[in-house]
Amino acid sequence: MEARARNLYLIPYMLWVVLFVVAPILLVLYYSFFNVEGQFTLDNYAKFFTPVYLRMTLSSFWYAFLITLFSLLVAYPTAYLLTRTKHKTLWLLLIILPSWINLLLKAYAFIGLFGTYGFVNTVLELTGIGNKQILFTDFSFVFVSVYIFIPFMVLPIFNALEKMNPTLVYAARDLGASPWMTFRRVVFPLTLDGVKAGCMAVFIPALSLFMITRLIAGNRVITLGTAIEQHFLVTQDWGMGATIAVFLIIAMALLMLLTGNRKRGLIDIVKR
């Protein structure tokens, strides 16, 4: 494509990058150097390295990891089976559709479903398992988070599976590979890009979840996102909130670099 035409396409996009990405990052960075009283300081960064915030960071990563893992475990088979159905795009759309209903409403519905006298507990009692505390536990938090992120994981995997040439699977089967072997050696590696895109689309937003940490986990789980929300909306300590945000942005950039490298590594392995 001609260089000039390409530059023309770039204009609105670059304008967006500068105005809505670079400018906000700079603003966040700028704010991170000021304390609540508006004085220039490095205290916020020092505070980030206290046990409270480090523990929070650690637990955020742990929960984000769990959420990503379970999303993948649920979404991969779903996407795989979807590609096998008639009207597969329709079913895919129907997977996305629930995310169009307001999250707060769905959270309230989950409170109703998971509550002590809720639907799930009624079923548990009828089946003789007995009443359990579901709401405000790690389980409910991970479950609802996975629920929220499923569409974002299914979509890229579905696309990757669609892209895959089915004759490869037939070839593998003809060559005597077991279904599991075919999956492990052919299907999964070929859809790895989709899996990676899905994991990125889940893991990083999961680090900054808020709202459901309060509604579903009753603040028993505190993520970096919760802390940022608190600092921006409640404490009005924008400096500290911005500092945490800076670390999140750095974490994201590192993660993207890491996965980018791994991709190259895998290609090397495949080539060998």
Added chain:
Amino acid sequence: MKQLVRMFVLVFAVSFGLIYVTSYMNSSAGYSGGNTLTVYNWGDYIDPDLIARFEEETGIKVIYQTFDSNEAMMTKIKQGGTVFDVAIPSEYAISKLKEDNLLLPIDHSLLPNLEHIDSRFMHLSFDPENAYSVPYFWGTVGIVFNPGMVGDLTFDSWDDLWDDSLRNQIMLLDGAREVMGMGLNSLGYSLNDTEEAHLQEALAKLSRLTPNVKAIVGDEIKMLMANGEAAAGLVWSGDASEIMSENEELDYVVPQEGSNLWFDNMVIPKTARNLEGAHQFINFMLDPEVAAQNTEYVGYSTPNKDALAILPEEISGDERFYPDEELTSRLEVYDNLGPRMLSHYNELFLEFKMHRK
């Protein structure tokens, strides 16, 4: 390609059609006319019939906008991009807004109905001359509990919350000042205490409460408590009265060690355009009959002594929501501790939340 173009044309056509429809609806509902008054208030914190009556009496069209926290409201007022003629923040927000020069003085000569306000609720620390604010509702912080679920605990003392029988049975509202205040009060300190040793002591005491805490939640606490999700909860009195109207088994008490006394006051933000209308509105809300009707609708405690006289005995005589002089003397209003101390309170609260069972 054709399909793409077709879709985008369709999307734009539908959008512009909808824009036309909404602008038609807006103008026919009178929202874009000239004589309007924008009231910025908490959700469902006024009887809608009263707004209709005010519109009828004055010919001013009220645009009612809501916020869900004082902080969100302050951010919006500070930003200045929106017109608000009357807002109803809580007392600590008022002192902050005042500090930032975001309020306009209220002209008392335009408010003949101000005389109906109980003098106890005037001239308070956050606005000594009432130059910027006029009381709207007030209340306390206390414990709402289900007598059937707590054995013989009465919650006359904050310490009852620490009882072993309440393992995983209490809920706290998600507020740093409220929870830290509870810790301080239970130790006999003021909830405005700034002594580091006292704060650490309170944090240590609160951390022992962790096994009993089922959840720390926001407004959902009303629904959860009414549903019987927990035996006891730390709540604002206004929420308590709503919870109790939902579920009559529950009761509310303010512990004897003392607690918080809070106010929501009417103010005129700097962004106001319709000053005359704003004063008219405030004066209207101070009318005893109007205030009484509003109190019955909202269910919070009214500072209007003449409205209280009209209200039925079952409301005005309810000591849980209109506590006697003796208990009231032990209630404290939150002082403006300054941003540094406030952020310290928040850090401590965050640390409390980070305690795992």
Added chain:
Amino acid sequence: MSKGKWKLSNLYLIAVFAVLYAPILYLMFYSFNSGGSMREFEGFTLEYYNEVFQDTRLLIIVLNTFIIALLSAAISTIIGVFGAIAIHYIRSNRPKGALLTLNNVLIVSPDVIIGASFLILFTLAGIQLGFTSVLLSHIAFSIPIVVIMVLPKLQEMSGTLIDAARDLGASGWQVLSKVVLPYIKPGIFAGFFMALTYSLDDFAVTFFVTGNGFSTLSVEIYSRARQGVSLSINALSTLIFLFTVVLVIGYYFINKRNNVRPGAKEGSL
């Protein structure tokens, strides 16, 4: 595949869909509750549906929400597609990676930060809060999603295709409109739908940048939720949900009928 397996796989999909739709069915069920809360079902009523249609303000808000979603999704798709094409044609790895990282910043930033920083931005730029500021923000946070959806399609498109078109004498615009865009069409549609999803779902950003009486559904629900969610919101959600389901299914089948030609691949949305 053996029959038993087929059944098992169907069962799995049914289970996934059941969980995905359980909370929504729960909301719908209680929208008919005369008891007034989502606690106990006392009796059947249509009162809340009536309430929805009486409430002009609520209806205006619903329409506003759709306008914002449609416009922001369409505009961000256009900008995002061109952005993705531009990124794709950057040859050297370093600026490409940098641009991609910048692209992803908004996807991964917590909404609260996006909202707060946009608010500061609009204040500095002197833009009045309301329709414009909300629309701009929604466009802004949807663009990277579109780019992410379109890029893989571009990558799988072979360069020889374009070279061939070139050799046949196609101009830059022709290559774009006749070769590139049709090829990446599924990605464009996916991007559009994701942008729509993000826009409809957003609360935090809108909450910061809205003002002057303009509101979207999620913001309105949040401020009403203070008193516990009123069932008229349930009724409204039920209506919107059924409407979108009908729309999606209807669109799918109409589209399919129009596209029935030999060799046409099923499901290009």
